[in-house]
Amino acid sequence: MKAIILRRFGGAEVLEVAELPAPDVGPGEVRIRVAAATVNPTDIGLRSGAYGSVPLPAIPGMELAGTVDAVGPGVTAPRPGDRVMAIVQPRRPQGGAQAELVVVPAASAAPIPTGASLTEAATLPMNGLTVRRALDLLQLPRGATLAITGAAGAVGGYAIQVGRAEGLRIVADGAPADEALVRGLGADVVVARGPAVAQAIRAAVPGGVDALLDAAVQGAAVLPAVRDGGQVAAVRRFDGAAERGIRIHQVAVTEYLQNQGALAALGELAGAGRLTLRVAATFPPEQAGEAHRRLEAGGVRGRLVIVF
Numbered sequence: 001m002k003a004i005i006l007r008r009f010g011g012a013e014v015l016e017v018a019e020l021p022a023p024d025v026g027p028g029e030v031r032i033r034v035a036a037a038t039v040n041p042t043d044i045g046l047r048s049g050a051y052g053s054v055p056l057p058a059i060p061g062m063e064l065a066g067t068v069d070a071v072g073p074g075v076t077a078p079r080p081g082d083r084v085m086a087i088v089q090p091r092r093p094q095g096g097a098q099a100e101l102v103v104v105p106a107a108s109a110a111p112i113p114t115g116a117s118l119t120e121a122a123t124l125p126m127n128g129l130t131v132r133r134a135l136d137l138l139q140l141p142r143g144a145t146l147a148i149t150g151a152a153g154a155v156g157g158y159a160i161q162v163g164r165a166e167g168l169r170i171v172a173d174g175a176p177a178d179e180a181l182v183r184g185l186g187a188d189v190v191v192a193r194g195p196a197v198a199q200a201i202r203a204a205v206p207g208g209v210d211a212l213l214d215a216a217v218q219g220a221a222v223l224p225a226v227r228d229g230g231q232v233a234a235v236r237r238f239d240g241a242a243e244r245g246i247r248i249h250q251v252a253v254t255e256y257l258q259n260q261g262a263l264a265a266l267g268e269l270a271g272a273g274r275l276t277l278r279v280a281a282t283f284p285p286e287q288a289g290e291a292h293r294r295l296e297a298g299g300v301r302g303r304l305v306i307v308f
Helices: 041-048 125-138 154-165 176-185 197-204 219-225 260-271 285-297
Strands: 002-006 015-019 029-039 063-071 083-087 101-105 109-111 145-149 169-174 189-192 209-214 226-234 247-250 279-283 303-307
Touching (some): 002 285, 015 285, 029 083, 029 285, 041 285, 063 125, 083 101, 083 125, 109 260, 125 154, 125 260, 145 219, 154 169, 154 176, 154 209, 169 176, 176 189, 189 197, 197 219, 209 219, 219 226
Parallel strands (some): 145 169, 145 209, 169 189, 226 247, 279 303
Antiparallel strands (some): 002 015, 029 063, 029 303, 063 083, 083 109
């Protein structure tokens, strides 16, 4: 099978396409013939060596969509021929999503959204489950106010829409060029992004928001936006100390790697038109390095997708 691999850590030039043996499927697992796999910031971290000890050669990628090729003993669903999306941990010895055949636990796969292409479906598992985990940690009641930084990005966009679906009031940031996008995703209030975003949020909500999802990874700089006793969900390690009784939740999507129910529910939202699946561009495997360069350059709205 064809796979994108890295034999050493470094820049985008270390990525190559190799022929590897097809992986075997074991008990409780499914093998997926991959149609599409996304490129995410986690792939940049893996490729650069930022994650430390990863078995080499490594296959990047945390999310994919394709058709079930085979199932192992004990698996009743999905079945061969089913079109599924899945999340995978690329730091495991078997590698990640960017290969023609990928084996995952059956609980890591769910049906693709109704009406979605496989390329579109590939953009949902990792970022969608990140948002699901964040909101599950925050446990906000209907009517609560959630602020979102990095709202035009993949995590931020899903956070707006899942939050709205759960009855939350959304205050989101955006550059002038992204304001229409962020409003179109469903934000109730849009404020200017940047280093003063916390102050802008506080001006819009004078008492402070109930919670903030920091998809822009601003760390302690966002705290002034949050009310006393409020909450922050950090999608990466939180930089700084909490204050005023604010609780900091560290969001780890790896805790939902086998949450099939949550992934299926996200798919149902997308199928109902309540989540927007955004594909920024597609690339063949041989241009994986170019996809990495484009992501590192910034400004991508939606997901870059490797199509097999």
